[in-house]
Amino acid sequence: MSDPTGERTEETTGPRAAIASARRVVVKIGSSSLTGPDGHLDVDALRGVVGVLAARQAAGGQVVLVTSGAVSAGIGPLGLGTRPRDLATMQAAASVGQGQLVRRYQEEFAAYGLQIGQILLTAEDTVRRSRYRNAQRSLERLLALGVVPLINENDAVTTDELKFGDNDRLAALVSHLVRADALVLLTDVDGLHDAPPSRPGARRIPLVTDLEDVAGVEVTARGSAVGTGGMVTKLESVRIATGAGVPAVLTLAAHAADALAGGDVGTFFAATGPRTSARRLWIAHAARTEGRLHVDDGAARAVLGGRASLLPAGVTRVEGDFDAGDPVELVAPDGTVFARGLVAFDASDLPALLGRSTYALRDELGEGYDRVVVHRDDLVLGR
Ligand SMILES: Nc1ncnc2c1ncn2[C@@H]1O[C@H](COP(=O)(O)OP(=O)(O)O)[C@@H](O)[C@H]1O
Numbered sequence: 001m002s003d004p005t006g007e008r009t010e011e012t013t014g015p016r017a018a019i020a021s022a023r024r025v026v027v028k029i030g031s032s033s034l035t036g037p038d039g040h041l042d043v044d045a046l047r048g049v050v051g052v053l054a055a056r057q058a059a060g061g062q063v064v065l066v067t068s069g070a071v072s073a074g075i076g077p078l079g080l081g082t083r084p085r086d087l088a089t090m091q092a093a094a095s096v097g098q099g100q101l102v103r104r105y106q107e108e109f110a111a112y113g114l115q116i117g118q119i120l121l122t123a124e125d126t127v128r129r130s131r132y133r134n135a136q137r138s139l140e141r142l143l144a145l146g147v148v149p150l151i152n153e154n155d156a157v158t159t160d161e162l163k164f165g166d167n168d169r170l171a172a173l174v175s176h177l178v179r180a181d182a183l184v185l186l187t188d189v190d191g192l193h194d195a196p197p198s199r200p201g202a203r204r205i206p207l208v209t210d211l212e213d214v215a216g217v218e219v220t221a222r223g224s225a226v227g228t229g230g231m232v233t234k235l236e237s238v239r240i241a242t243g244a245g246v247p248a249v250l251t252l253a254a255h256a257a258d259a260l261a262g263g264d265v266g267t268f269f270a271a272t273g274p275r276t277s278a279r280r281l282w283i284a285h286a287a288r289t290e291g292r293l294h295v296d297d298g299a300a301r302a303v304l305g306g307r308a309s310l311l312p313a314g315v316t317r318v319e320g321d322f323d324a325g326d327p328v329e330l331v332a333p334d335g336t337v338f339a340r341g342l343v344a345f346d347a348s349d350l351p352a353l354l355g356r357s358t359y360a361l362r363d364e365l366g367e368g369y370d371r372v373v374v375h376r377d378d379l380v381l382g383r
């Protein structure tokens with residue numbers, strides 16, 4: 001597909017062609033782009049983005065929409081006047097607002113003959129593999145049916161998410177989950193700037209081919225009045241997506257059409273890593289690890305050298321309360337975390353096995369106890 005939007009063909013050469021020609025795109029829109037100055041939902045802004053996404057679908061593309069804005073959309077119906085500050089009222093607003101948000105999207109997409117399908121995710125859904133797979137299956141089916149999946153965090157029950165605002169990172173994980181060809185982050189600023197944009201003279205950075213190149217750029221975690229996470233969570237999102245082979249563009253919501261057409265708006269981040277398996281990405285970016293395995297020098301070297309599994313003999317101490325299959329961190333004798341992996345035993349089973357060879361364990365405890373603690377296929381180095 002050379003020009004899925006039917007617009008601005010003149011811009012679709014160079015690295016941004018990856019966006020213009022992407023068949024499957026994850027688009028994330030932040031609260032700051034969906035909220036008017038009164039703190040309420042800005043229906044015109046929502047309508048504008050829907051029009052762009054509907055055009056992409058009409059041209060044969062597939063779109064997954066990750067949308068914030070539930071809290072903003074709950075303010076009006078609850079007569080709150082301004083955006084709530086306390087967590088319980090924010091959750092109540094999100095609960096009421098999510099319904100309003102979906103109703104608005106439903107109306108707007110219906111004007112183009114498109115159905116939407118809501119999926120509310122929590123961080124847990126990106127941590128537990130069975131749940132990750134469930135989400136993947138239902139997203140695939142929605143896309144196959146020509147539906148636009150509409151994703152938000154399950155705010156009413158996930159306090160951390162509302163506090164930290166992780167829709168940026170969620171969008172990156174979703175882009176990998178659905179094997180998207182591109183990720184588009186829509187916000188209230190036209191891309192990454194070389195300084196916080198409120199500062200006079202701050203300039204847009206149009207292209208980033210290596211995130212190390214912008215490591216020194218000053219970014220703030222505080223976003224707009226209504227957004228959460230600011231540029232910090234956006235760069236984290238971009239790091240996950242590009243590292244997993246998905247190119248990303250970060251731009252103003254009003255520039256969505258140009259961005260999708262590969263135009264020179266916002267910041268384009270080229271894909272840096274190869275497409276990793278969903279499993280390895282899941283291990284590397286599991287929102288939360290459940291415990292830590294402290295290992296001796298020899299085990300750390302064997303694992304870091306590549307291709308070695310972690311055996312019970314190399315584990316010196318266990319921290320945390322985890323079940324077999326949970327993600328854990330591996331800690332070297334100097335205290336540094338050097339890998340993440342899926343542990344093969346419950347935390348309660350491990351103390352009896354530590355420091356023992358697999359042969360001794362099989363002889364003494366029988367079949368089933370001679371297995372590795374973390375298999376090399378379940379290990380991701382780093383951090
Ligand atoms: N170096 C920077 N370049 C661009 N924006 C930045 C930078 N540092 C901080 N920001 C801020 O990040 C904000 C966007 O984050 P946020 O308000 O959380 O948006 P959203 O609601 O779309 O998720 C911008 O309004 C901007 O002020």
Ligand SMILES: N[C@@H](CCC(=O)OP(=O)(O)O)C(=O)O
Pocket residue numbers: 029030031032067068069070071072094152153155161162164165166167168223226227228229230
């Ligand atoms: N899930 C919340 C917003 C969370 C969030 O990440 O917000 P934002 O930083 O504006 O993308 C909501 O719908 O209001």
